[in-house]
Amino acid sequence: MSTVLEARHINKYFKKPILFHVLRDINFSVNKGEFVSIMGKSGCGKSTLLYVLSTMDTDYEGGLYLNDKLITNQSRDHLSAIRNKHIGFVFQFHYLLSDFTVLENVMLPAKKLAEKSYQEIEHDAMEKLKMLKIEHLAKKKAFRISGGEKQRVAIARALINNPAVIMGDEPTGNLDSHNSENVFQIFKTLSEDEGLSLLVVTHDEDFAKQTNRILTMEDGRIIS
Amino acid sequence: MTNWPLILSISKTHLLTKIKQTTIASLGVTFGIGSYITLVCFMTGLNAMLDDLILNQTPHIHVYNEIEPSEKQPVDLYDAFKNSFNVVHSIKPKLSQKKIHNALPIIDYLNEDDRVMGALPQVKTQIFYIAGSIEIGGNLTGINPLDEARFFRMGDYIVDGSSEALHNSDNGILLGIGIAKKMSLKVGDRVQVSPISGGVFSLKIVGFYQSGIADLDAIQSFTNLKTVQRILGETNNYITDISVKLHNIEDAVPLSKKIEQQFDLKAVDIKTANAQFETGTTIRNLITYAVSITLLIVAGFGIYNILNMLIYEKMNDIAILKATGFSGKDVQFIFMSQAMIIGFVGGILGLLIGYGLTSLIDTIPFKTEALPTIETYPINMNPLFFVIGFTFALVSTFLAGYLPSKKSKKIDPVKIIRRQ
Numbered sequence: 001m002s003t004v005l006e007a008r009h010i011n012k013y014f015k016k017p018i019l020f021h022v023l024r025d026i027n028f029s030v031n032k033g034e035f036v037s038i039m040g041k042s043g044c045g046k047s048t049l050l051y052v053l054s055t056m057d058t059d060y061e062g063g064l065y066l067n068d069k070l071i072t073n074q075s076r077d078h079l080s081a082i083r084n085k086h087i088g089f090v091f092q093f094h095y096l097l098s099d100f101t102v103l104e105n106v107m108l109p110a111k112k113l114a115e116k117s118y119q120e121i122e123h124d125a126m127e128k129l130k131m132l133k134i135e136h137l138a139k140k141k142a143f144r145i146s147g148g149e150k151q152r153v154a155i156a157r158a159l160i161n162n163p164a165v166i167m168g169d170e171p172t173g174n175l176d177s178h179n180s181e182n183v184f185q186i187f188k189t190l191s192e193d194e195g196l197s198l199l200v201v202t203h204d205e206d207f208a209k210q211t212n213r214i215l216t217m218e219d220g221r222i223i224s
Numbered sequence: 225m226t227n228w229p230l231i232l233s234i235s236k237t238h239l240l241t242k243i244k245q246t247t248i249a250s251l252g253v254t255f256g257i258g259s260y261i262t263l264v265c266f267m268t269g270l271n272a273m274l275d276d277l278i279l280n281q282t283p284h285i286h287v288y289n290e291i292e293p294s295e296k297q298p299v300d301l302y303d304a305f306k307n308s309f310n311v312v313h314s315i316k317p318k319l320s321q322k323k324i325h326n327a328l329p330i331i332d333y334l335n336e337d338d339r340v341m342g343a344l345p346q347v348k349t350q351i352f353y354i355a356g357s358i359e360i361g362g363n364l365t366g367i368n369p370l371d372e373a374r375f376f377r378m379g380d381y382i383v384d385g386s387s388e389a390l391h392n393s394d395n396g397i398l399l400g401i402g403i404a405k406k407m408s409l410k411v412g413d414r415v416q417v418s419p420i421s422g423g424v425f426s427l428k429i430v431g432f433y434q435s436g437i438a439d440l441d442a443i444q445s446f447t448n449l450k451t452v453q454r455i456l457g458e459t460n461n462y463i464t465d466i467s468v469k470l471h472n473i474e475d476a477v478p479l480s481k482k483i484e485q486q487f488d489l490k491a492v493d494i495k496t497a498n499a500q501f502e503t504g505t506t507i508r509n510l511i512t513y514a515v516s517i518t519l520l521i522v523a524g525f526g527i528y529n530i531l532n533m534l535i536y537e538k539m540n541d542i543a544i545l546k547a548t549g550f551s552g553k554d555v556q557f558i559f560m561s562q563a564m565i566i567g568f569v570g571g572i573l574g575l576l577i578g579y580g581l582t583s584l585i586d587t588i589p590f591k592t593e594a595l596p597t598i599e600t601y602p603i604n605m606n607p608l609f610f611v612i613g614f615t616f617a618l619v620s621t622f623l624a625g626y627l628p629s630k631k632s633k634k635i636d637p638v639k640i641i642r643r644q
Contacts (some may be wrong), residue, residue: 099237
């Protein structure tokens with residue numbers, strides 16, 4: 001089985017307000033099609049780890065590999081391009097561009113990638129919305145829809161460029177149990193049917209239990 | 225590689241959803257540019273009018289024979305007193321002729337000079353205007369009316385008549401309007417003049433001369449060169465003054481020096497004659513530009529402010545754009561292009577408003593004694609001002625947008641996302 005994402009000896013320090021060793025020698029990998037969750041108490045460094053893995057945070061030591069290619073110490077512009085093409089994000093707060101319609105929100109990363117024509121992108125975006133059963137919202141402004149709907153739009157946006165891996169920072173943390181279950185089922189389907197790799201930070205034990213693998217973190221280390 | 229259509233569509237959405245802020249920011253530019261155009265067109269129009277008031281009538285170089293004492297008194301020529309300190313009391317000016325010796329060849333010579341636009345002969349003399357038993361003192365100047373009109377815009381100062389009428393009449397006179405009022409004369413009447421040497425000549429009034437300077441208008445009249453020469457009983461090479469108009473006013477000083485040396489005549493350049501006038505022009509220009517630039521800078525700060533606020537409001541958008549793969553540069557371009565669109569739209573509107581206001585001012589009646597041909601407020605609608613105004617709109621919005629957009633480029637998405 002091929003490795004999608006691999007971390008080797010990742011260390012990170014917070015320098016302010018005092019020097020703090022937040023990630024200590026993190027080693028792990030995510031295989032293709034695997035659904036991995038990261039659990040741990042608040043402040044154990046799981047979100048920090050996720051942002052290092054996401055390439056948005058470049059202030060760390062160690063090596064990060066995406067599809068077996070080293071992406072540590074690449075230029076910021078190059079990392080942006082990598083994020084655009086290979087990594088999809090779903091956050092706890094839905095983070096849609098509120099001035100834009102749902103469809104535009106979903107299309108944006110694909111327009112940035114600019115590998116397809118406008119019509120193709122629009123078609124793809126509608127496909128993703130249909131898959132998540134929210135195609136009827138396509139023309140609504142993003143700030144006019146409910147929280148659960150927003151999260152599904154965010155998932156559609158994360159999927160639009162067919163990324164290698166989807167990362168979630170407590171994607172269900174802000175949703176009621178019904179919507180949580182809904183989002184989990186979507187992830188599960190994506191992982192099983194589409195062979196997508198998923199890496200999700202969560203507090204929700206029920207959620208974590210149903211994933212392929214649980215990484216538990218404590219004091220900046222992965223303990224299991 | 226930058227995806228401009230995408231960036232522009234994002235900034236368009238931002239601008240349109242915040243249409244109020246966008247409008248206010250654009251209006252800042254609009255008023256800045258509009259008032260700049262209005263102010264500059266109006267002020268330079270006034271400046272040009274005031275310049276013309278003096279420059280049109282004044283020759284760039286005035287050549288004549290000065291009545292003055294000899295620089296070398298006879299005692300200086302005597303060798304015996306060479307090493308002594310000589311004091312001469314009660315020096316009298318040297319008797320010399322008023323006419324310029326060899327005036328016509330000198331005029332031909334000056335006209336051949338590349339720097340000279342035209343050198344015109346004049347005959348100036350004192351006369352009396354005779355009304356019954358009253359004699360009013362005055363000046364009569366013989367001119368070539370057509371050339372004067374061509375080079376010194378004589379026509380602008382002629383009311384009720386024209387330079388052609390003077391040119392075509394053998395014994396016509398262009399009477400100063402002050403004299404005409406004193407003597408209740410109108411065009412077509414005859415006026416009697418008498419030169420100092422005696423005799424009375426009857427001249428026909430072909431028009432009135434109004435310079436705007438009342439004292440001058442009360443004494444000054446014009447006739448053809450030939451007419452004055454006939455009144456004075458002189459031949460046609462009797463020329464007392466030469467007015468020189470140059471292509472470039474900067475040549476006045478060197479050329480006048482050269483004329484003085486070469487022909488042993490007095491040559492006064494316009495800068496010496498009107499030193500205070502140039503200072504006035506410079507200071508008026510300075511004030512115009514100081515005020516205009518202030519207006520534009522204020523508009524620039526307005527844009528800076530609004531863009532800064534916009535970026536704070538769009539913090540989440542910036543984070544999400546960066547997280548989904550937009551580079552810092554893309555985000556900077558998004559805000560830069562918003563600033564430039566505001567500058568572009570505001571600038572165009574400003575040009576229109578400026579054009580409208582100046583056109584309006586151009587129609588407001590403005591009557592002045594000084595310039596009889598001026599009917600409305602003077603406007604100098606130079607396309608260059610519109611180009612400068614628009615360029616400044618773009619440059620100032622660029623600068624005002626640059627700093628906030630630079631900040632947006634540096635925003636760390638992780639910090640924004642974690643803050644929640």
